[in-house]
Amino acid sequence: MAGMSKIFYLVFIGAGIVLCFIRMIKGQTAADRTMALDTVTTVTTALIVVLAFMLKRAIYLDVALVYALLMFIGSVVIARFLERGL
Amino acid sequence: MRSLIAVILLAVIGLGLALCLSDMPFGANHIATAEKAGRHYLEKAPQETGSANVVTAVVVTYRGFDTLGEVTVLFIAAIGLGMVLYRRKKQEGKPPQPASFVLQTGCCFLFPLILILGVYIFLHGHLTPGGGFQGGVIVASGFLLAYIGCADMKIRHRWFEATESLAGSAFVIAGMAGLAAGGSFLMNFMPKGNFNTLFSAGIIPIIYIAIGLKVGAELTGLIANLLERAE
Amino acid sequence: MLATVQNCMVIALTVLMLAGAVCACIFKDLISAVIATAFVSLLAALFFFLLHAPDVAMAEASIGAALTTAIFVIAIKKTARSEEE
Amino acid sequence: MVNPVLLLAVPLGLAFLTPLLAFISDRIARYVPVAGMLFNCVVSVSLIPSVLNRPIIVQTGGFAPPFGINLVAGPLGITLAAVIALVGLAVSVYGLAYVKEGATVKYHVLYLLLLTGATGVVLTGDIFNLFVFYEILCISSYALVAYSGDKNGVEAAVKYLIQGSIGSGLALIGIAILYGVFGTLNMADIARNIGSTGILNTTLFIALAFMVAGFGVEAAVFPLNAWLPDAHSSAPAPISAILSGIAIKVGIYVVVRIVFTVFGAPSMFMLLVVIGVVTLLIGEMSAFSQNNIKRMLAYSSVGQVGLIVFALGMATTGGISGGLFQIISHALAKSLLFLATGYMIYRSGSMEISSLQGMGKRMPLTCCAFTIGAFSLVGLPPFAGFPGKFMIVRAAIAQQQHLFTFLIALVLFGTIIEACYFFRIVQAAYFTGPREEPDAGKQRREEAPLFALAPMLGLLVFIIALGVYPEPVIRLLDSCAAELLNRFDYIKGVLG
């Protein structure tokens, strides 16, 4: 049961990354691509927390902390560039 | 023609790499015997350095000289960038669009949080993943966010230069102190403390604080120079 | 079972990473290429995490996704955005 | 006895402190490289007697060699460090007068760090540490080539940066393969693991190829020297002098150290010889066809690199000490040439050789220095170039193979070409005056300032002294050659 639920998490979150990636490849405008980047960081943060749970090491949560607080800077920078505000 | 040559060269390099990698299978225990450096670090680092994070122990004590070099490389990059972009003509153009209210407020709110996270990361470098370098980058990212959020924000470049200069000197002086204490350069001459607590591991936290401040100041100065927001 | 799923995930991530690198190669819009670069370094950070190197993952994440992207974007702002022929 | 680690720690500390000193006064900051190099000069020269018999092994962090990083202050390392400090001292004094505009403090910091990187490369005994110092050397030279910020400088810097970073990436791949195979990074430990058979398996051969190709970019051996003429001719004069005098030599040192000490691969020696001769011929031919004097000097550096690699590839005591002697004499002479050329170009306002006409009357001392440097480079007897070339020729003939006799004939042919183009300049400077006869006002003496003349004079003295009385240096270089040829002493010295 526990194994099945872990597979469930991995499959669904991993599929989320793949879908965002396809949007990044397809995306007509740069805004679409940035959108995909922003979403994929959120999804990856969740994936890292789940992986830390599966690997049973609390210290891995620090990586998720950095992801959660830092990753949005990249997309904000690109957004500011797109609205000519840099 | 040019890309054909490139492809041929790449094929040669790829083949060479593949041949090499077949000689070191993925996941094999290549540090099985005790005289290998990696095995030695894993087994001896907690006693010899007092640091729970072995990577930190390797970075700061066993291979501390590398770290001094790495900090120097970043210093060179910051100074070289300032030199290359020195006193060029200002770009004319429309003034940039100010950030929206939400973004400004969010940046002001998140800026101290990011700084705290950075300081946390480099203070706990010997206990949890992370260390001086990562913490410094996080601090610099905080300043980057502040630049993006507030269009008219400028930093006093001199303060940052003084910080990086002092922190770099502190690193070298810590090394020299090891030399003066009768050991060798960058020796861990301070008491090790209780394992797995904040105040442990001798000079590792001190050097990590120096590295964190230095890296943070350097990267911030680098971004400010690129954005023409210095001074 | 779990191991198989994990292996498949790593293979999928590998494919995505290489596809992202190829995308960065073929995109004419440099901002899009930079976004693809950020994707690649994000996935590289995930790889480092999966290889049990949290220190490196943290460094790669903070450098690759935030700082390098910002430096690239600022440089593109100061030069030209599209890759001319 | 002084600890050799101070050779690195003191300049690094000074470089970190320089921005603070610049708050007080920019004038103080300008003297920092001079102070650092003076210190290095004194320390390294004072260390030479004590390292002649057995190398000093310095631990860092208090850990024994295979686990911690160690410095190996053997005769070769200390000799090269002394040469670096000497040339660096001369050029930094020259820089006090020459570098006036732009970000001067940043220039001096980067200059000091470049020399520190070079010193680190020649002293370290750990292969990844070598890579880090090599990167310090490379990155600061990328930035310094673009110092003046003009069109050519930036373009040359971009070119140099791209090729150099591909090279260092390839070298890092080689290091990664070595680590994956042996699980250690200490050069002596790797050498011990490779063993003495001299036969490398495929993996090791590929690692060696990656590392030689990677570090060879800085050494500018034949297929990898596309960046050199542009970078050397577009940089400011002191930087050209350092790049030609020091940086290339450090690249050669790394290649030689890896081939001889780490891998001990005799199969590579013949390759080195052939590459050397090809590089020599290509460099001299290209130099002959140049009209731009700095480009000409840069191509001449390529030729000299070829000669040095050829000599080192012979792998006999005579050959190696001849090559090392050539390294020293070329470092002195080429930096002297670039320094003299810097003010000649500054006064005449053009880099064309034809614009140097009549320089012999306008700047007699500078021109005299240039002439002596050129004679030394060509290998005329009373100067430092002669013993080096003589030793190389003698070593090649001592091999008693027809191939080497043929190759040394090619080398001498290259030397003749070299003599041709240098005499062209000397003739232009002394024997062709401006067409219209001088009015007294126009032909006034415009000598270079004292701060620029003093280092040139110092280098000149060394060139003549080495040429007249080379025996002590040759004895020193013989023990360097013994260090290179005797891997087992090196391994035993480091690992005990």
Add this chain to the structure above:
Amino acid sequence: MLAAGAILTAIGALFLFVGSLGILRLPDVYNRLQAGTKCTTFGSFFCIIGVGIMEPGWFWKCLIIALFILLTNPISNHALGRAALKSGVPLCPKNVVDKSKEFKEYRENREEK
């Protein structure tokens, strides 16, 4: 406790998947922003909190991570939406309401008056 956490995490994973699907399938940037903001914030929040419930020792750290996501995600998505609007990304033709256009017209009218 374990079951509750597992269920929460599963809900979160599901929402993350649905949000990503929305990113892929919806027609234009503004619609995709919906999915990208709401769904993924919700999903990752539940995922992380679920893990925190399953491992009680980690709860506070997980809560902090979740709060950070809760703080940063809306900001970046707001900036993105504004960027798309300012850089002139067109709406999908199937849209019925365009409040930003209405607002622009309203403001122009007011300035004319």
Add this chain to the structure above:
Amino acid sequence: MSFLFENSYYIAAVGLILIGLYIMAAKKNLIKVIIGLSFFETGINVLLIAAGYIRGGSAPIFSHPDMQAGKMVDPTPQALVLTAIVIGVAVLALALSLAVRLYEHHGTLNLRKIRELKW
């Protein structure tokens, strides 16, 4: 399939290295070339970390008193990669500043058009 399972990290590393080198060799735009450089460096880093991995190992951090040294991955490549990442970002920043400067002089970043010095 099992070959892929075994070696997917290596494939990623080598692929990144090759793609990065290809971009650097074949592309004309300087920013593209720098992007290629960053891929090249990332690829080398993945290669180093993958070479240091030990099957069944965990992160080399003694966060619990009962952690065993035998169950950990090799810490040395991680320390090396930390250094390599810093060097990479330094080179990247310098290259981009040179690109900005080059654009000011020439008004283009196309390396085939900038030919004052005979590339």
